[in-house]
Amino acid sequence: MSNNLLEVKHLMVSFTTEEGEVQAVRDVSFSLKRGEILAILGESGCGKTVLCKSILRILPENGSIKSGDIILNENNLLKLSPNSMNKVRGKEISMIFQDPMTLLNPTIPIGKQIMEAVMIHQKISKSAAKKKSIELMELVGIDDAEKRHAQYPHHFSGGMRQRSVIAIALACNPKVLIADEPTTALDVTIQAQILDLIQELQERTGISIIFITHDLGVAAKIAQRIAIMYAGKIVEIGTAQDIFYDPLHPYTWGLMSSLPKMDSDEELLDCISGMPPNLLHLPQGDAFANRNKYALKIDYLAEPPMFKISETHSAATWLLHQDAPKIQPPVRF
Amino acid sequence: MKTEKILEVKNLKQYFKLNRNTIIKAVDDISFDIYQGEIFGLVGESGSGKSTTGRSIINIYQPTGGEIYYRGKLISDPKTYRANKKFINRNMQIIFQDSTSSLNSRMTINEIIEEPLLIQKIYKNKEERRKKVHELLDIVGMDKIYQNHYPFECSGGQRQRVGIARALSLDPEFIIADEPIASLDVSIQAQIVNLFKKLQHKNGLTCLFISHDLAMVRYVCDRVAVMYHGKIVELAETKELYRNPVHPYTKALFSSILVPDPDGAKERTRIKYDLHIDIHSKETSHLTDYTEVSAGHFVYCC
DSSP states (O other): OOSEEEEEEEEEEEEEETTEEEEEEEEEEEEEETTOEEEEEOOTTSSHHHHHHHHHTOOOTTEEEEEEEEEETTEEGGGSOHHHHHHHBTTTEEEEOSOHHHHSOTTSOHHHHHHHHHHHHSOOOHHHHHHHHHHHHHHTTOTTHHHHTTOOGGGSOHHHHHHHHHHHHTTTOOSEEEEESTTTTSOHHHHHHHHHHHHHHHHHHOOEEEEEESOHHHHHHHOSEEEEEETTEEEEEEEHHHHHHSOOSHHHHHHHHTSOOTTOOOSSOOOOOSOOOOSSSOOSSOTTGGGOTTOOGGGGTSOOOOEEOSSSOEEOOGGGSTTSOOOOOSOOO | OOOOEEEEEEEEEEEEEOSSSOEEEEEEEEEEEEETTOEEEEEOOTTSSHHHHHHHHTTSSOOSEEEEEETTEETTSHHHHHHTHHHHHHHEEEEOSOHHHHSOTTSOHHHHHHHHHHHHTOOSSHHHHHHHHHHHHHHTTOOGGGGGSOGGGSOHHHHHHHHHHHHHTTOOSEEEEESTTTTSOHHHHHHHHHHHHHHHHHHOOEEEEEESOHHHHHHHOSEEEEEETTEEEEEEEHHHHHHSOOSHHHHHHHHTOOOSOHHHHHHOOOOOOOGGGOHHHHOOSOTTOEEEEETTEEEEOO
8 A cells, every 4th residue: 555545647627618628737747645634825826726536526517627547546536437436425535615604505404414424324323323423513523413413514614514514525534625715705713623623534534635725824723735836736735844944946945925924024025916816828838937036048938847846846947957057035034 | 201182082992783682892991091102002812802992993883982082182073074085094093813804805916006096196196006005015025926817826825914004004193903913824924923013113103002922012012002891900011011911801911822832831820810700790881990009000990
């Protein structure tokens, strides 16, 4: 058994729209190790949600996977029939979505919704399912589970709803959990609670988690490894320490310096000027070149390959090429 | 910097009647002043009454009790408000939190941003207005091509920026910004926050900045008030508040800030705020129990 539970290789995903083909994910490769939390970090529209939806093969109709492989436990998910894919969803890989309000059915009690998820993949009796669902509610930290089992989503606060959604996702003991911005809609205090919960669940069940976020602080708290996405590509990947203490890609530098520092008094924040490129008409060369303060001539001509710096850390920027000028990163950590 | 009071809120109360027996005290007897040229932060968790406060100030709700003075005019009084409506609307603008429901889905981006200019009759012809709209779109970092788009064609972040452009269109002197950056990406957040700072320095913009992003608030605001369950529990200058939080709720709130530092994040411990020693259970009869712990640093009932 290899150490990698899930491997994504050279994945290309595009959408057909009236204006043409949108390349949402361009040649993405990464692996998820057993029992780790990998954060995928990027701005909205960079393709992180599309990436995760393609792993589950739940893309909208106009989206298609052009090429690549997604390998879970030596099975290529892209080669499975729709029926066997249904057995993977929820049982092997499950997903938590951003908004707990829209995910839960407002007309069905929470407990019943969790039971539904339990019963779909397992042949167990109703009473056993109920028992299991109460256990799940206790696992995710819902007090008074027996009583709250019969309550409806509107009786629950935002944080409690997100907990119920996590309970549904964990119903069949999946091996991989994909969490798509699970804390974005929540308050800081509740966010901290949910992050603690996810970490605790990970330690207790040994599940592997792909955690999508746009918040550097969240990624720093929860992830062991971080992948930074920009315009459909992973531009830098490494351990949390690699990314935060020794970032290599200019986009990562930009993200870091646009955060307010808790202990300094500078007047203006550094920000990445301009906007992300239109994925309909990608520029030639590096997609980040026109926003990059450190762009070299070659950035406008050819896309940089992934340069491997250490066992764990790689980045796609020409600055790492042996002929490139040495630049002092602007990030002060 | 403290010069003239631009806004005075005195004992503002905003209650909502849920049914015959239940009254929600969304804002319960709060007072604060905002001075000319300052950015005043209002932080707290959702449901603490921050947005309601902003909405009461701009007269979306008629306050249940208390007074709001804007430039010495009692605007919480319907009569005074109506008499000064044009002056108030010209100078006081609001950026709403929910960009989807605050933009008319049947108007193009251009029409939305242009509308205040039309109503206030500031520019004579279409050409000048169009130029202003382009300028505003540029300020908030949006391309000109979006002017003919409809709100549903834009992403959440873009819609939010349209809301900001609309609020800025009349060059108001006072803006109520209700979570203006909550739905934006980090790099865009920095652009918008820099814009607020620039407007403050260049045009002397005054702002009520409502947010739950404590790191950003520390960076943007001159003074900060922390709200909890309809009360201001602590109010101080930003530096003082972040260096020396006194109220247990403020401490709990600050301890849940996430720092972009993986090793540091693991060492931090979160303080939990116990609802049972909640401020409401103490005494709610009179609001005289604000303590000034140091100059300009007020703590409620601690």
